[in-house]
Amino acid sequence: MRKFRNCRVKRTFASIFVLVIIAAYITLNKSINQNTKRNVRTDERDPYRFQLQHAAWVWNDDVVYVEEKSRKPREVPTDESPQFEVITHTNKSASLAQEGTDYGQNKFLGLEGVEDYILSKDDYREQRKVPNRRIEKCKFPLFNILFLKTHHTGSDIITNILNRFADLRDLRVAIPNGGVSTFYWPARFHWRHLDLSIHDGVLPNILCNHARFNGEIMDQIMPQGTVYLTMLRNPETLFESTFDHEHFTAMLDMFEYDDPIGSFLENPKMHIEHVIKHNMFKDNLNLIKNGMFFDLGLRTADYHKPQVFKDAILDISDKFTLVLIYEHLDESLVMLKRKLCWELDDLLYLKSYFIEKTSYRNFTEAQREQLRNWSKADSALYEYFNRTLWERIANEDNFEEELGLFKAKQRQIEEDCEDATVDDGVFDSDETSSPGTEKMNKYLCHKMTMSAGNYLEYFRTKFAVRKHGKSYTSG
Numbered sequence: 001m002r003k004f005r006n007c008r009v010k011r012t013f014a015s016i017f018v019l020v021i022i023a024a025y026i027t028l029n030k031s032i033n034q035n036t037k038r039n040v041r042t043d044e045r046d047p048y049r050f051q052l053q054h055a056a057w058v059w060n061d062d063v064v065y066v067e068e069k070s071r072k073p074r075e076v077p078t079d080e081s082p083q084f085e086v087i088t089h090t091n092k093s094a095s096l097a098q099e100g101t102d103y104g105q106n107k108f109l110g111l112e113g114v115e116d117y118i119l120s121k122d123d124y125r126e127q128r129k130v131p132n133r134r135i136e137k138c139k140f141p142l143f144n145i146l147f148l149k150t151h152h153t154g155s156d157i158i159t160n161i162l163n164r165f166a167d168l169r170d171l172r173v174a175i176p177n178g179g180v181s182t183f184y185w186p187a188r189f190h191w192r193h194l195d196l197s198i199h200d201g202v203l204p205n206i207l208c209n210h211a212r213f214n215g216e217i218m219d220q221i222m223p224q225g226t227v228y229l230t231m232l233r234n235p236e237t238l239f240e241s242t243f244d245h246e247h248f249t250a251m252l253d254m255f256e257y258d259d260p261i262g263s264f265l266e267n268p269k270m271h272i273e274h275v276i277k278h279n280m281f282k283d284n285l286n287l288i289k290n291g292m293f294f295d296l297g298l299r300t301a302d303y304h305k306p307q308v309f310k311d312a313i314l315d316i317s318d319k320f321t322l323v324l325i326y327e328h329l330d331e332s333l334v335m336l337k338r339k340l341c342w343e344l345d346d347l348l349y350l351k352s353y354f355i356e357k358t359s360y361r362n363f364t365e366a367q368r369e370q371l372r373n374w375s376k377a378d379s380a381l382y383e384y385f386n387r388t389l390w391e392r393i394a395n396e397d398n399f400e401e402e403l404g405l406f407k408a409k410q411r412q413i414e415e416d417c418e419d420a421t422v423d424d425g426v427f428d429s430d431e432t433s434s435p436g437t438e439k440m441n442k443y444l445c446h447k448m449t450m451s452a453g454n455y456l457e458y459f460r461t462k463f464a465v466r467k468h469g470k471s472y473t474s475g
Contacts, residue, residue: 131219132226135321138341143171144226145340146218147208150295151287152241153233154326156452157354161333162208163455164447165346172199173459174207174221181453183211186286188297190214191221198463209452213297215319227340228319232292232385233326235378237360239371242291246284251275261361265370290377298377309377313384323385330410331393334403338396344406348413350448417445 135142147162149155166173175195176183183193189211194204203223211218219226233241243249243261252271254260264271268289275281286294290303296316302308316323322339324332333347363371372379393399450458 131215132222132224132228132319134318135225135227135339138339141341142225142227142339143169143205144223145206145208146222146226146228147206148213148228148230148296148320149208149210150231150233150292151210152238152245153231153292154329154354155231157329157349158229158231158324159208159452160354160448160450160455161347161349162206163450163452163459165342166206167447167455167459171205172202172463174204174209175456175460175463176209179460181456182209183207185210185212186283186294188212188214189218191217194221198460198467200467209456210295212295215297227321229322229324229336230296230316230320231324231326231332232382235292235371235375235382236363236368238291238378239375240360242287246287248285248288251280251282251285253278253280262367265367265374268374290375293377293381296381303377306376306380309380312377313381316381317384317388323388325382325386325389327386328389330406331403332389334399334406335389335393335396337402337406344402344409347406348409348448350414350417350445351410352414352418353449413441413444413448416441417448 145162147155147158149159163173165171174183175198177193177195183189187193193211203221205223207218207222240261243264248264249255249257249260252260252264252275254263254271257263272285272288275285286300290298290300293303293309293312294300296312298309298312302312322332322336324336333349334344336342337344337347
């Protein structure tokens with residue numbers, strides 16, 4: 001009887017022990033699953049590691065590279081086919097999609113590469129059912145404008161025009177968050193890059209500082225019916241200007257070369273691999289290949305895919321009301337005046353202040369071909385919209401007359417502002433020192449010489465003061 005009781009006790013303890021083990025296992029398994037789920041969500045936000053692809057100079061994820069879903073290519077107009085008669089609208093361009101990877105480094109967000117996870121739909125409000133599209137005609141002056149500012153294309157001229165227009169009409173200008181001067185370029189634009197507090201949540205009228213294009217989210221922070229603009233430049237002079245202003249000779253460690261630009265074009269991959277090998281890749285090197293299209297959102301993995309960037313060109317044409325051309329700036333501005341229903345005086349600028357260099361190197365025919373092969377996407381982009389500008393001008397009435405009037409106004413304001421300055425181009429605020437110049441013109445000349453950075457700080461102060469219910473006037 002005692003043995004039987006002992007056996008029952010042992011079996012009871014054994015059963016309890018087994019139950020404890022099972023409970024512990026279940027608890028541990030739940031914990032592992034929860035941690036795994038958390039890691040999955042976290043891993044989605046972990047930086048990717050990139051490697052150099054041998055076939056072409058682009059960056060790809062070295063873990064997995066997902067090819068685009070097959071889709072019917074869009075027909076690209078040729079010289080023989082009419083443009084803009086029928087444009088097929090797509091919901092999203094593959095080239096401007098948020099999938100895939102980009103090369104580059106983001107010093108502001110601490111990313112290894114320009115990561116597309118910052119565009120997660122969980123991070124912003126429900127998107128509009130109808131995105132902003134190209135506006136063909138206006139009936140009254142348009143105030144809501146997004147200017148996608150491209151690097152070294154003369155875009156400072158347009159930024160000054162838009163800043164001046166907003167300032168004189170007390171419009172709201174989008175301000176980058178964190179006191180920086182760009183919207184965290186080279187990362188794709190995100191609403192987190194915007195100083196949301198400075199306008200108390202009211203949407204801005206104008207965005208014109210450097211931002212990398214992201215149409216879906218830009219539509220979220222701009223009012224419905226916003227006009228999209230950008231500016232392009234001949235890839236030859238653009239490449240030289242970018243190489244000079246971004247100090248690529250130093251960045252690429254090419255001091256020993258007599259002609260760094262020519263030497264780079266002979267073997268660009270060698271010089272890029274040298275930079276990567278020595279861990280010297282900087283944000284600005286994103287501009288060395290297809291810099292304009294990079295600003296306009298084309299993924300670097302798509303640089304070598306002609307059908308993709310040709311589709312992207314048509315998507316830009318669908319969305320942007322006007323693409324200005326630097327080499328034909330006055331013509332572009334007169335066309336812009338008509339698209340926005342503005343006055344010619346609103347679009348005046350100081351050539352002597354913004355345009356310094358008028359002569360550039362003579363590329364050999366071989367170097368031109370090398371540059372076209374290196375920046376194929378930019379070459380196609382520029383050729384398309386340069387041709388488009390002239391086709392649209394040809395359909396305008398009395399365009400030459402208005403262009404002549406605009407150039408006459410340009411000459412007059414240049415003379416007035418020259419009289420309103422003293423040595424070294426400093427603005428003379430003494431009303432009596434230049435009797436031939438009206439006071440209003442002096443004020444305008446001062447505004448026309450304000451840099452994008454100065455205007456940005458001016459707006460930060462102006463909007464901060466206004467937010468607290470005080471009036472603000474510039475000195």
